[in-house]
Amino acid sequence: MKNIPVVMIIFGGSGDLAHRKLYPALFNLYEQGLIHDNFAVIGTARRPWSHEYLREQVSDAIHETHDQVDENDVKRFASHFYYQSHDVTNVEHYETLKKLAQELDDRYSAQGNRLFYMAMAPRFFGTIATHINDQSLTGSGFNRIVVEKPFGHDLASAEELNKEITASFNEDDIFRIDHYLGKEMIQNIMPMRFTNPLIKNIWTSENVKNIQVTLAERLGVEARGGYYDTSGALRDMVQNHIFQIITLLAMPEPKDLSSSSIHKAKQDLLESMIIPTPEEVEKDFVRGQYLGSDNTFAYKKEPNVDPESTTETFVAGKVKFKKGPVADVPIYFRTGKEFKEKKNRIDIVLKHMNNPYGQAHSNNITIEIDPVSKIYITINGKKIDTSGIRRENLTYEFSKEEMAKVPDGYERLLHDVFVDDSTNFTHWSELKRYWEFIDTVEDAWQKENEKGNPKISQYLPYRMGPKEASDIFESPTEHWIYE
Ligand code: NAD
Numbered sequence: 001m002k003n004i005p006v007v008m009i010i011f012g013g014s015g016d017l018a019h020r021k022l023y024p025a026l027f028n029l030y031e032q033g034l035i036h037d038n039f040a041v042i043g044t045a046r047r048p049w050s051h052e053y054l055r056e057q058v059s060d061a062i063h064e065t066h067d068q069v070d071e072n073d074v075k076r077f078a079s080h081f082y083y084q085s086h087d088v089t090n091v092e093h094y095e096t097l098k099k100l101a102q103e104l105d106d107r108y109s110a111q112g113n114r115l116f117y118m119a120m121a122p123r124f125f126g127t128i129a130t131h132i133n134d135q136s137l138t139g140s141g142f143n144r145i146v147v148e149k150p151f152g153h154d155l156a157s158a159e160e161l162n163k164e165i166t167a168s169f170n171e172d173d174i175f176r177i178d179h180y181l182g183k184e185m186i187q188n189i190m191p192m193r194f195t196n197p198l199i200k201n202i203w204t205s206e207n208v209k210n211i212q213v214t215l216a217e218r219l220g221v222e223a224r225g226g227y228y229d230t231s232g233a234l235r236d237m238v239q240n241h242i243f244q245i246i247t248l249l250a251m252p253e254p255k256d257l258s259s260s261s262i263h264k265a266k267q268d269l270l271e272s273m274i275i276p277t278p279e280e281v282e283k284d285f286v287r288g289q290y291l292g293s294d295n296t297f298a299y300k301k302e303p304n305v306d307p308e309s310t311t312e313t314f315v316a317g318k319v320k321f322k323k324g325p326v327a328d329v330p331i332y333f334r335t336g337k338e339f340k341e342k343k344n345r346i347d348i349v350l351k352h353m354n355n356p357y358g359q360a361h362s363n364n365i366t367i368e369i370d371p372v373s374k375i376y377i378t379i380n381g382k383k384i385d386t387s388g389i390r391r392e393n394l395t396y397e398f399s400k401e402e403m404a405k406v407p408d409g410y411e412r413l414l415h416d417v418f419v420d421d422s423t424n425f426t427h428w429s430e431l432k433r434y435w436e437f438i439d440t441v442e443d444a445w446q447k448e449n450e451k452g453n454p455k456i457s458q459y460l461p462y463r464m465g466p467k468e469a470s471d472i473f474e475s476p477t478e479h480w481i482y483e
Pocket of ligand 1: 086
């Protein structure tokens with residue numbers, strides 16, 4: 001693997017994301033030689049840490065995520081880390097940061113390459129981008145920026161943020177990260193769809209009855225009540241993860257596997273996305289909030305949540321496209337907190353076919369993303385002892401040994417940033433369409449709230465969300481496959 005020279009600046013270097021995801025991922029890339037002698041990482045945050053303390057933190061992060069490591073490697077890796085106490089709202093601090101970046105660039109022969117990572121609360125993204133530009137923090141080599149989710153709160157704020165970032169960075173150098181795109185089974189959607197005639201030929205409007213995407217979380221909002229109450233399930237999960245998955249499921253086949261061809265295929269699909277009317281929002285969307293149990297709070301009683309909150313902890317909805325192989329096929333999705341289990345899964349439900357046996361089920365293709373990773377197709381055959389029909393799964397799965405080798409999404413995606421591959425990042429044109437859709441639903445809900453008495457289903461915790469989620473299907477023969 002090529003050694004990429006770079007000075008990386010992490011805004012939010014003392015945060016949870018940096019500790020649990022970024023430092024372990026960088027270590028794995030270091031072990032593979034992608035970043036080696038010519039790299040330095042500056043961790044920044046407000047706290048008065050020393051370089052040494054940050055190195056201890058980095059080393060702890062690696063021990064917490066790896067069973068066995070070579071201690072000399074950990075030490076050598078951590079020696080590339082530097083800490084700069086930095087308040088992102090203080091202009092003078094950017095001057096100090098710039099000086100340190102330049103010094104490290106010289107010391108590590110980083111060739112003027114800079115990678116900025118915004119691992120902080122989203123309200124700071126615009127401020128940081130503006131200061132990078134105004135205080136000229138960019139280097140003389142490549143300049144890339146990784147922006148965490150959420151990218152904006154609605155289309156207007158996303159446009160504003162995009163303007164601030166594009167003042168210093170070209171679209172090709174902006175990596176809007178969505179770690180779902182780094183997951184093994186999400187990366188499996190395209191090869192599965194496009195290399196199997198068995199699957200590709202039935203992935204059409206003629207054969208697919210509906211598609212269902214479920215991202216179920218077991219936990220409630222926990223300590224994040226304050227933030228979550230300003231966001232909700234639609235913005236937190238649908239605007240990014242669910243739409244990215246749906247795009248991969250519905251896009252036409254790209255001309256080739258280049259990043260530009262893949263983004264072009266996605267863009268063609270998204271231009272044909274049908275934005276719902278307020279009446280359709282009322283009919284095709286369900287929002288909910290979890291109730292309490294013996295030892296858990298109801299959402300409205302969670303710390304830092306408005307007791308009158310109308311923020312949804314569950315949403316189910318529908319989207320359709322005018323173009324692509326599954327044009328006009330309903331794609332249903334649901335996501336929420338306090339489901340019965342944590343599970344991310346996709347079900348492709350095929351149309352029923354008349355047959356002389358009458359009672360046979362139609363086929364489904366299921367992609368389980370987390371916590372297990374597998375694909376299975378339900379298939380009918382004969383029961384051994386009667387002429388009845390039995391149903392079995394044809395399964396594609398990984399061995400335990402293989403699963404142990406699957407890199408974390410952050411490792412994959414950071415790798416892609418270093419090698420300048422933007423295939424698995426969100427382009428502005430895609431993000432814009434996602435926000436247009438989300439804003440329409442949010443506006444319809446807001447109007448309903450203003451009228452008083454909004455329809456927000458209260459659901460029992462640790463089940464499958466509100467029962468009203470089953471009312472959004474177009475036909476009485478449709479139902480959630482995952483129950
Ligand atoms: P966090 O609260 O743990 O960390 C925030 C960091 O920002 C800390 O280092 C804090 O010291 C620093 N900070 C706060 N105010 C500052 C200021 N004025 N100047 C300088 N530094 C300041 O947050 P997190 O969980 O690490 O999340 C960071 C980003 O990553 C968010 O956008 C979040 O949505 C996204 N994200 C996090 C996770 C995760 O697993 N934690 C997963 C996906 C996305």
